[in-house]
Amino acid sequence: MPEDRWEAALDRVLxxxxxxxxxxxxxxAQMGLTPARVHLLWELRSQVPCTQRALAxxxxxxxxxxxxxxxxxxxxxxxxxxxxxxDRRATLVTLTEQGxxxxxxxxxxxxxxxxxxxxxxxxxxxxHFGAGLDHVVNRLRVLLAGPAQxxx
Amino acid sequence: MPEDRWEAALDRVLxxxxxxxxxxxxxxAQMGLTPARVHLLWELRSQVPCTQRALAxxxxxxxxxxxxxxxxxxxxxxxxxxxxxxDRRATLVTLTEQGxxxxxxxxxxxxxxxxxxxxxxxxxxxxHFGAGLDHVVNRLRVLLAGPAQxxx
DNA sequence: TATTGTTATACTCTATAACTATA
DNA sequence: TATAGTTATAGAGTATAACAATA
Numbered sequence: 001m002p003e004d005r006w007e008a009a010l011d012r013v014l015x016x017x018x019x020x021x022x023x024x025x026x027x028x029a030q031m032g033l034t035p036a037r038v039h040l041l042w043e044l045r046s047q048v049p050c051t052q053r054a055l056a057x058x059x060x061x062x063x064x065x066x067x068x069x070x071x072x073x074x075x076x077x078x079x080x081x082x083x084x085x086x087d088r089r090a091t092l093v094t095l096t097e098q099g100x101x102x103x104x105x106x107x108x109x110x111x112x113x114x115x116x117x118x119x120x121x122x123x124x125x126x127x128h129f130g131a132g133l134d135h136v137v138n139r140l141r142v143l144l145a146g147p148a149q150x151x152x
Numbered sequence: 153m154p155e156d157r158w159e160a161a162l163d164r165v166l167x168x169x170x171x172x173x174x175x176x177x178x179x180x181a182q183m184g185l186t187p188a189r190v191h192l193l194w195e196l197r198s199q200v201p202c203t204q205r206a207l208a209x210x211x212x213x214x215x216x217x218x219x220x221x222x223x224x225x226x227x228x229x230x231x232x233x234x235x236x237x238x239d240r241r242a243t244l245v246t247l248t249e250q251g252x253x254x255x256x257x258x259x260x261x262x263x264x265x266x267x268x269x270x271x272x273x274x275x276x277x278x279x280h281f282g283a284g285l286d287h288v289v290n291r292l293r294v295l296l297a298g299p300a301q302x303x304x
Numbered sequence: 305t306a307t308t309g310t311t312a313t314a315c316t317c318t319a320t321a322a323c324t325a326t327a
Numbered sequence: 328t329a330t331a332g333t334t335a336t337a338g339a340g341t342a343t344a345a346c347a348a349t350a
Contacts, residue, residue: 003263003266003267005278005282006263006266006267006269006270006271007262007263007266009266009269009270009278009281009282009285010262010265010266010269010270012282012285012286012289013168013172013285014172015289016165016169016285016288016289016292017169017172017173019289019292019293019296020165020166020169020292022296023292023295023296026296034339036339036340036341037339051308051309052308052309053307053309061340061342062341062342062343063308063309063310064309064310064311064341064342064343065340065341065342066309067309067310067311068339068340068341069339069340072339084308087307087308087349087350088308088348088349088350089307089308089309089347089348089350090308090309090349091308110159110162111155111158111159113162113295114155114158114159114161114162115155115158116291116295117158117161117162117287117288117291117292118157118158118161118162118287118288119158120287121287124280125280125284125287126157126161126284127280128276128279128280128281128284129161129280129281129283129284129285130157130161130164131277131281132273132277132278132280132281132284133161133164133165133168134164135269135270135272135273135277136168136269136270137164137167137168137171139268139269140168140171140172140175140269141171143175143265143268144171144174144175144178186317188316188317188318189316203331203332204331204332205330205331205332208331213317213318213319214318214319214320215331215332215333216318216319216320216332216333216334217317217318217319218332219332219333219334220316220317220318221316221317224316236331239326239327239330239331240325240327240331241324241325241326241327241330241332242326242331242332243331243332
């Protein structure tokens with residue numbers, strides 16, 4: 001029954017997602033951040049400054065949700081809101097000094113987490129793990145793209 | 153620089169968690185369910201009937217959160233609340249007919265998802281993928297257990 | 305008329321704290 | 328006194344809808 005092994009593997013993947021989420025959420029909480037706010041900060045890292053509209057598209061949430069996230073990040077000092085010179089309807093969101101330092105720290109932690117997870121893994125296991133990961137991610141992309149017609 | 157490959161692998165793992173979450177959340181929404189409510193239903197599958205206190209421990213949330221989840225599941229017809237004969241303070245939560253049918257359907261979907269993700273993967277790649285998965289999950293367990301003293 | 309971001313409102317998940325009914 | 332579950336309150340994340348200012 002290969003199906004049993006598949007289900008066991010899926011269970012381990014699901015466990016991995018839970019543990020990763022717990023680990024990251026706990027880390028971020030120590031910095032006064034949440035996953036959603038970090039998602040915004042992360043996007044801002046590569047696209048500064050950025051209108052809220054652009055952030056809404058990048059994070060794939062409604063403009064209203066961006067208003068709430070930016071409110072929180074302004075309150076806690078990670079970003080600032082400034083009027084957009086080119087379009088007076090729009091608002092530009094920019095990282096503060098603290099925001100830049102934080103995204104840098106997040107970047108370092110990301111590297112460190114990767115090291116802690118994968119260091120010590122034999123090369124061939126790591127390579128096959130990567131191949132399996134690619135396979136699964138690609139299958140998931142297909143599953144998410146395809147069933148727009150037939151799943152309901 | 154093996155560190156770059158590690159970071160790339162971590163990024164793919166993170167992408168996997170996002171895609172999995174999206175896929176499952178979308179599937180569940182079609183049944184009128186959410187991940188948190190399914191978590192409770194899933195626990196109930198193996199421990200029926202179950203006091204709310206036991207559910208709180210199993211899901212690792214506060215009793216108050218269980219009250220809210222059970223409220224929603226009762227309203228939508230997946231479970232019932234009944235007085236516990238043995239302890240008049242306690243409430244037993246039981247799957248309804250609809251609840252049993254739904255957990256069965258979830259179980260089938262779980263198997264089907266596993267098949268869709270892993271079918272077609274060569275045996276040795278699958279095996280190494282499993283080994284890598286174990287490695288990473290174990291490292292994460294250590295990371296979550298250990299840093300109670302030193303991370304802040 | 306279309307777009308940007310807001311206010312208003314609502315829903316889910318979760319937490320802490322105070323309280324009731326029992327043990 | 329301790330436990331099971333509730334109400335009250337709060338905060339985060341998200342959504343839709345109506346509306347303002349601007350394009």
